[in-house]
Amino acid sequence: MATVAILGAGYMGSALTFPLADNGTRVHLWGTWLDDTIIDASREREHPKLKRRLPGDVRLFYSGELAQAIGEADVIVVAVTSEGFLPVFQRFLEEAPKPFPLITVTKGFVLYGGSVVRISEAAAALFRRKFPTAKFQWISVGGPVKAVELSQLVPSATIFALNSSSVHEITDLFHTGYYRVQTTDDITGVELSSAFKNIYSIALGIHDGLYGAIKDRIFHNLKSLLFNQSVREMALIVEAAGGRGETVFDLAGIGDLYVTSSSGRNRRLGDLIGQGFTAQEAYEHMCREGEIAEGYHTLDLGVSYLEKCDGELLRKLPLLRMLHWIIIEGRNCKEGIDAFLKTYMII
Amino acid sequence: MATVAILGAGYMGSALTFPLADNGTRVHLWGTWLDDTIIDASREREHPKLKRRLPGDVRLFYSGELAQAIGEADVIVVAVTSEGFLPVFQRFLEEAPKPFPLITVTKGFVLYGGSVVRISEAAAALFRRKFPTAKFQWISVGGPVKAVELSQLVPSATIFALNSSSVHEITDLFHTGYYRVQTTDDITGVELSSAFKNIYSIALGIHDGLYGAIKDRIFHNLKSLLFNQSVREMALIVEAAGGRGETVFDLAGIGDLYVTSSSGRNRRLGDLIGQGFTAQEAYEHMCREGEIAEGYHTLDLGVSYLEKCDGELLRKLPLLRMLHWIIIEGRNCKEGIDAFLKTYMII
Secondary structure, three states, rough: OOEEEEEOOHHHHHHHHHHHHHHHEEEEEEOOOOOOHHHHHHHOEEOOOOOOOOOOOEEEEEEHHHHHHHHHHOEEEOOHHHHHHHHHHHHHHHHHHOOOEEEEEOOOEEEEEEEEEEEHHHHHHHHHHHHHOOOOOEEEEOOOOOHHHHHHHOOOEEEEOHHHHHHEEEEHHOOOOOOEEEEOOOHHHHHHHHHHHHHHEEEEEEEHHHHHHHHHHOOOOHHHHHHHHHHHHHHHHHHHOOOOOOHHHHHHHHHHHHHHHHHHHHHHHHHHHHOOOOOOHHHHHHHHHHOOOOOOHOOOOOOOOHHHHHHOOEEEEHHHHHHHHHOOEEEEHHHHHHHHHHHHHOO | EEEEEHHHHHHHHHHOHHHHHOOOEEEEEEEOOOHHHHHHHHHHOOOOOOOOOOOOOOOEOOOHHHHHHHHHEEEEEOOOOOOHHHHOOOOOOOOOOOOOOEEEOOOOOEEEEEEEEEEHHHHHHHHHHHOOOOOOOEEEOOOOOHHHHHHHOEEEEEEEEEEEEHHHHHHHHHHHOOEEEEOOOOOOHHHHHOOOEEEEEEHHHHHHHHHHHHOOOOOOOHHHHHHHHHHHHHHHHHHHOOHHHHHHHOOHHHHHHHHHHOOOOOHHHHHHHHHHHOHHHHHHHHHHHHOOOHHHHHHHHHHHHHHOOOOOOOHOHHHHHHHHHHHOOOOHHHHHHHHHHHHHOOO
């Protein structure tokens, strides 16, 4: 029987305990230094974010118990935000007694060695510093899965990008009758789709805020045009970075953009911006409610990442330029949409 | 200055008068024998479906005035339902004084010569019988455009599939600052995407009816899984029929499925089925309200069409099989979704 240690007791880390436990896998859930109250609550009653008791056989660990949490593990899952990734991963490596296979559900970019890189690139570099001769075994998780629904066993489909066929059997620990695990070797495609769908979901939220909240209208033609353009730009991005367009046209791209733009935190960030808040006000307002809209920081880092890949790329991405203009440069969002449409309408 | 005659004064035929008139094109709008009251109302006041006055310079023609409507035209647009296509097109050909370039917004299949064929295939055969030596010039229109919103000048993006570069200049008559006309030569891809997105939208509606209407819940993970699977099956269908997957991953497929599954008549048909009506009850209920959910008949014809293309194809399309099972065979829809998921969850 395998043991999986999950680092991070937020939404997704905790939700993954359900399929794992249902498969009879031993699960250790470790809370970071921000999660001690979550661990407290989850021991006594329900998980405070998922509003559900975790499976009874999951072992819970406080932030000070990292060594015990990972000691007997066969596989490590990193399930923190992109901002938390480096501190948590470095702390984990300090304690790691051996080179574990690694899975992450973290989406986005990190600043590493003075440069913006994908999560897997930073992880590989750090791993090799600690275990210079060991094989780096890695899975990036993508696809349209809201954690709360997964914890309620709603049928869900995910995609695991594996860097080696040697980690394929790990996917069996997760796959259940309600959690379908598809696999691919396109790590670049899955990571970039997962990061950029958070960014593009803000655009769909801006539409909702501009027209839905104020005028009580949805402009379906405009919204579908924005959805379609988001997918198209994500495909250009992934291909420019060496991934495959087909990854975007499946669960990691289309599927995840669909769910994130229907209901996620990034959609809400856009909605608030569309209603007239500046991006910074909207982001901080949500932070005060304990909701981190990751697309906000991912946008800035993502654009830097793209400029490194291909200096000409941004020119082909008018919707991303619009988001940068509104969110990073703080310009008026109605003017931003108008400027985007002016470019878009001329083919 | 060009003259465009539009056959059919329903939603889309009438909405197209706006971009055409804004471009200074002369527009003749001919109502079929079902549209005489629409023509009456539109002359006096607003168009009864669009709830808006048509542009003042559009000339309106009753069903008995077909010859006058098309006499001076340079281009003909056929804008009727798939069920109305053959009778209207045959009637038009009887009156046609010359081999016009043709555009259609009709989506779906027709029975022609004892076989289920795409609209363009039937049109080509009929055209050649009347004009054996003339060039068949054809455009199939697809993409996410709701007619009511187009008539309100909401920014919209469409895709015109051309069978010859000689019709390219016709697209300029339509393209405006709010109606973007992208072009492709993949007629098969656009026609099949346009037909099948009506079918797959029923599946998303069934989700809404089953969980939204009854339990006041949306299962986002399940809904995005269904959306993603719809796109994937549409790509398999288009490729099996000789079209290109990239057409599905753009406006004609993803874009149109997004808008149709958010708000269209086919989504509503599915919603009613999810709430417990049989497919036939739901279809007839909507017909009594004057709303034709085209996906209902398209499903039956579409499956016949696919069996002709590739006898093994349906085996690879579990979501289409589920729809056939529920809608054509009249089986229970909860059992249908469960059976689909059972297949889907095993990769």
